[in-house]
Amino acid sequence: MPYVNIKVTNEGVTRQQKQRLVSGVNHLLKEVLNKDPKSTFVIIDEVELDNWGIGFDLVSDIRKSLD
Amino acid sequence: MPYVNIKVTNEGVTRQQKQRLVSGVNHLLKEVLNKDPKSTFVIIDEVELDNWGIGFDLVSDIRKSLD
Amino acid sequence: MPYVNIKVTNEGVTRQQKQRLVSGVNHLLKEVLNKDPKSTFVIIDEVELDNWGIGFDLVSDIRKSLD
Amino acid sequence: MPYVNIKVTNEGVTRQQKQRLVSGVNHLLKEVLNKDPKSTFVIIDEVELDNWGIGFDLVSDIRKSLD
Amino acid sequence: MPYVNIKVTNEGVTRQQKQRLVSGVNHLLKEVLNKDPKSTFVIIDEVELDNWGIGFDLVSDIRKSLD
Amino acid sequence: MPYVNIKVTNEGVTRQQKQRLVSGVNHLLKEVLNKDPKSTFVIIDEVELDNWGIGFDLVSDIRKSLD
Numbered sequence: 001m002p003y004v005n006i007k008v009t010n011e012g013v014t015r016q017q018k019q020r021l022v023s024g025v026n027h028l029l030k031e032v033l034n035k036d037p038k039s040t041f042v043i044i045d046e047v048e049l050d051n052w053g054i055g056f057d058l059v060s061d062i063r064k065s066l067d
Numbered sequence: 068m069p070y071v072n073i074k075v076t077n078e079g080v081t082r083q084q085k086q087r088l089v090s091g092v093n094h095l096l097k098e099v100l101n102k103d104p105k106s107t108f109v110i111i112d113e114v115e116l117d118n119w120g121i122g123f124d125l126v127s128d129i130r131k132s133l134d
Numbered sequence: 135m136p137y138v139n140i141k142v143t144n145e146g147v148t149r150q151q152k153q154r155l156v157s158g159v160n161h162l163l164k165e166v167l168n169k170d171p172k173s174t175f176v177i178i179d180e181v182e183l184d185n186w187g188i189g190f191d192l193v194s195d196i197r198k199s200l201d
Numbered sequence: 202m203p204y205v206n207i208k209v210t211n212e213g214v215t216r217q218q219k220q221r222l223v224s225g226v227n228h229l230l231k232e233v234l235n236k237d238p239k240s241t242f243v244i245i246d247e248v249e250l251d252n253w254g255i256g257f258d259l260v261s262d263i264r265k266s267l268d
Numbered sequence: 269m270p271y272v273n274i275k276v277t278n279e280g281v282t283r284q285q286k287q288r289l290v291s292g293v294n295h296l297l298k299e300v301l302n303k304d305p306k307s308t309f310v311i312i313d314e315v316e317l318d319n320w321g322i323g324f325d326l327v328s329d330i331r332k333s334l335d
Numbered sequence: 336m337p338y339v340n341i342k343v344t345n346e347g348v349t350r351q352q353k354q355r356l357v358s359g360v361n362h363l364l365k366e367v368l369n370k371d372p373k374s375t376f377v378i379i380d381e382v383e384l385d386n387w388g389i390g391f392d393l394v395s396d397i398r399k400s401l402d
Contacts, residue, residue: 001387001394003137003175007311007338008368015117015125017367022120024363032355033343037122039389041137041175043074044118050283051312052336053290054374055305058283059336068186068193070141070204070242075167082318082326084166089321091162099154100142104323106188108204108242110275111319119135121173126135141244149385149393156388171390177342178386184216185245187223189238192216202320202327208271208378209301221300229292233285234276240322251350252379253269254357255307256372259350260269271338271376309338309376 002029002040009059010046018044069096069107076126077113085111136163136174143193144180152178203230203241210260211247219245270297270308277327278314286312337364337375344394345381353379 004025022042029035049060071092089109096102116127138159156176163169183194205226223243230236250261272293290310297303317328339360357377364370384395 001175001344001389003177003342005340006364008364008370009336013368015127018117018120019125019128020367021363022125023123024367025360026120026123028356028359028363029341029343032352032359033348035343039173040120040122041135042120043114043137044120046118047311050286051314053286053294053308053310053312054336055308056291056294058287058290060283061287068143068188068242070244072139073163074137075163075169076135080167082328085318085321086326086329087166088162089326090324091166092159093321093324095155095158095162096140096142099151099158100147102142106240107321107323108202109321110204110315111321113319121135149395152385152388153393153396156393157391160388160391174388174390176388177382178388180386181244184219185247187219187227187241187243187245189241190224190227192220192223194216195220202277202322204275206273207297209297209303210269214301218300222296225296225300226293229289229296230274230276233288233292234281236276248378251353252381254353254361254375254377254379255269256375257358257361259354259357261350262354269376271378307374309336311338 002033002035004029004040004042005045006042007045007047009052010048013044013046069100069102071096071107071109072112073109074112074114076119077115080111080113136167136169138163138174138176139179140176141179141181143186144182147178147180203234203236205230205241205243206246207243208246208248210253211249214245214247270301270303272297272308272310273313274310275313275315277320278316281312281314337368337370339364339375339377340380341377342380342382344387345383348379348381 026037052059093104119126160171186193227238253260294305320327361372387394
């Protein structure tokens, strides 16, 4: 039953990392709430740096300021 | 007033199918709750197979295992 | 696989109406995209009238202006 | 057309504040993107402090540690 | 703490406009609810015209009918 | 930066379990993507059984059928 949505910035998340996230979330829900993985959805959204703001800044600008 | 979000896997949903989904949802909301289609939003998200997990697996792997 | 989220105002949606919405959405997804109902989630959110704005107004005020 | 969802902690947001948020978002979208307020939805979700985590902590605990 | 999601149609929103939206939302939340910009997320989703329906129509068709 | 939304049915999730979910998600994101917990939001939504459908049925009915 659980539905989990993970939003991260679009910075090259690999397929293998997505697999680990999906698997990790399922283990967590099974362990904490005894949820059945067979009916657990996990959706990963990869958001462009220009489309995510923290405070007054776009993440793309925050990243540049750290370079 | 209703806002409806439909998330499906990105597997070639055609424009015509999107039209039928939008129209069908509006008919349903009109029929069941008498909602005014003019102020009903339907947003369709098409999610990559690598970005949708069911249980411990990515849908892309589930699809491969069925091929 | 589909995940559908329906947001409507909290104005007394009955259990039976929720059942019809869930069932209707599943029939629609089965018919248009041949999706398997067994793995289709529909979540209904009922939003307070003070928490939904259209344009510059809260729906609660819009409703009052129509009374 | 815009749909805006604002999630804040459930800490006594008044009706008048909700009105100002809805109105402010509409002015912003009108000014920046010339969007028509008549077809702009704003939905405010008030999330319990126990249901919002930042880092390893629930906001309820973060609040207590600041008291 | 606030999390704000802005969904607009994918019709060429510029980087500068995204910056103004993010900044404007932060000013609004600071002014109305005294929220700290440093922990305010704003995510902008740009939705294809074929993926957004109003009433029985896709926005892409609505746009064409206005041309 | 990550934003994670966990939707589960409203069936008595305890505060302690919410804490374990929030903490577990942060550990996972730190381990897999090296994300900074200080700027990771996790929001847990508890959905009424009448408001969650799987296939043609409300979860409340599914639960009853299993009693």
